[in-house]
Amino acid sequence: MAKVRGAVVVDIEACKGCGLCVVACPHQVLAQNKQVNSRGYHYSFMEHAENCIGCSNCAVVCPDTCITVYRVKSEKTV
Amino acid sequence: MDVKDIIKEENLVYSKPSLLSDKITHYCPGCSHGVVHKLLAEVIEELGIQEKTIGVSPVGCAVFAYNYIEIDWQEAAHGRAPAVATGIARVDPDKVVFTYQGDGDLASIGTAEIMHAANRGENIVVVFINNAIYGMTGGQMAPTTLLGQVTATTPCGRDLERNGYPLKITELIGQLPGAAYVSRQSVHTPAAVRKCRKALRKSFENAMAKKGTSFVEVVSTCSSGWRLSPVEANKWMEENMFPFYPIGDIKDGQKAEAGDFMQQNLKN
Numbered sequence: 020m021a022k023v024r025g026a027v028v029v030d031i032e033a034c035k036g037c038g039l040c041v042v043a044c045p046h047q048v049l050a051q052n053k054q055v056n057s058r059g060y061h062y063s064f065m066e067h068a069e070n071c072i073g074c075s076n077c078a079v080v081c082p083d084t085c086i087t088v089y090r091v092k093s094e095k096t097v
Numbered sequence: 098m099d100v101k102d103i104i105k106e107e108n109l110v111y112s113k114p115s116l117l118s119d120k121i122t123h124y125c126p127g128c129s130h131g132v133v134h135k136l137l138a139e140v141i142e143e144l145g146i147q148e149k150t151i152g153v154s155p156v157g158c159a160v161f162a163y164n165y166i167e168i169d170w171q172e173a174a175h176g177r178a179p180a181v182a183t184g185i186a187r188v189d190p191d192k193v194v195f196t197y198q199g200d201g202d203l204a205s206i207g208t209a210e211i212m213h214a215a216n217r218g219e220n221i222v223v224v225f226i227n228n229a230i231y232g233m234t235g236g237q238m239a240p241t242t243l244l245g246q247v248t249a250t251t252p253c254g255r256d257l258e259r260n261g262y263p264l265k266i267t268e269l270i271g272q273l274p275g276a277a278y279v280s281r282q283s284v285h286t287p288a289a290v291r292k293c294r295k296a297l298r299k300s301f302e303n304a305m306a307k308k309g310t311s312f313v314e315v316v317s318t319c320s321s322g323w324r325l326s327p328v329e330a331n332k333w334m335e336e337n338m339f340p341f342y343p344i345g346d347i348k349d350g351q352k353a354e355a356g357d358f359m360q361q362n363l364k365n
Contacts, residue, residue: 025103026100026103028104032121035125038127038326038327038328039127039328073108073110076287078111079290080285080290081135082122082124082126082127082128082129082131083131084117084131084135087109087111087113088110088112090110091102091105
């Protein structure tokens, strides 16, 4: 069975930690980091990277366009 | 499969539009302006009209929009963007002209300008960001502020007796014969963002086809002005703004034909 796997890259310095991507994610992949970036914001990161399906919802709602999304179809049986 | 194996150029599905500059916006965290900027950049890029698009941004938080979208921009006096856009569109009809205005700008000080520009059927696109508050100056009451809404100048909530009714300017514009496309959208969920993108694309296509004025209201949040977190602000908007400002197309067509309109007038 083909499984879709995705991954997101958050531009840490551009992220303002608004948390809208965390809510938009249908698989609870993203979370706000306890650490802060140089401007003091709790930037988003992939807490459960294995759940990401690369749907781009997080990137679509991101007001600071700091998320890049990648997606791959792996021919692995699960 | 490791995350590192997925993050490769050939697997890219979503990245920043090239028209958006790398500068970090001055907007507050979670501000809807950022999403609308991104959508505009995407639509302009998609239509391939970067070289001939001119944006007009008057006073408001988005006054610095020229820093973020790599197209030509013109600043305008408070509320006067539709008048300036009219001038640009008439002098150079090949250009695609749009204005980017907030609710304090468009619905308050610039009411006359937008009404007459839309009534003349100018071939411009108007992007109207409605967050029911004057965000830039510190959250004062705007004409679009909801009844009972607490702002810096209505600490006990907007009062009908003292402050009057909230203004549904998009419905008013929808009545005008010069308007081609009038729509109200939002950008709080991925689905809403995608719909808003379609509405903006249609507006720019209308401007290119010289169909008349296209008007897209984006019901937005102002988490700083509303004193809420961005996520709470989205929820507040869904619960309070949407019942009064319902999402959807109000008018979709083109401006009235001169012949038909004259006959109608004479019959009356």
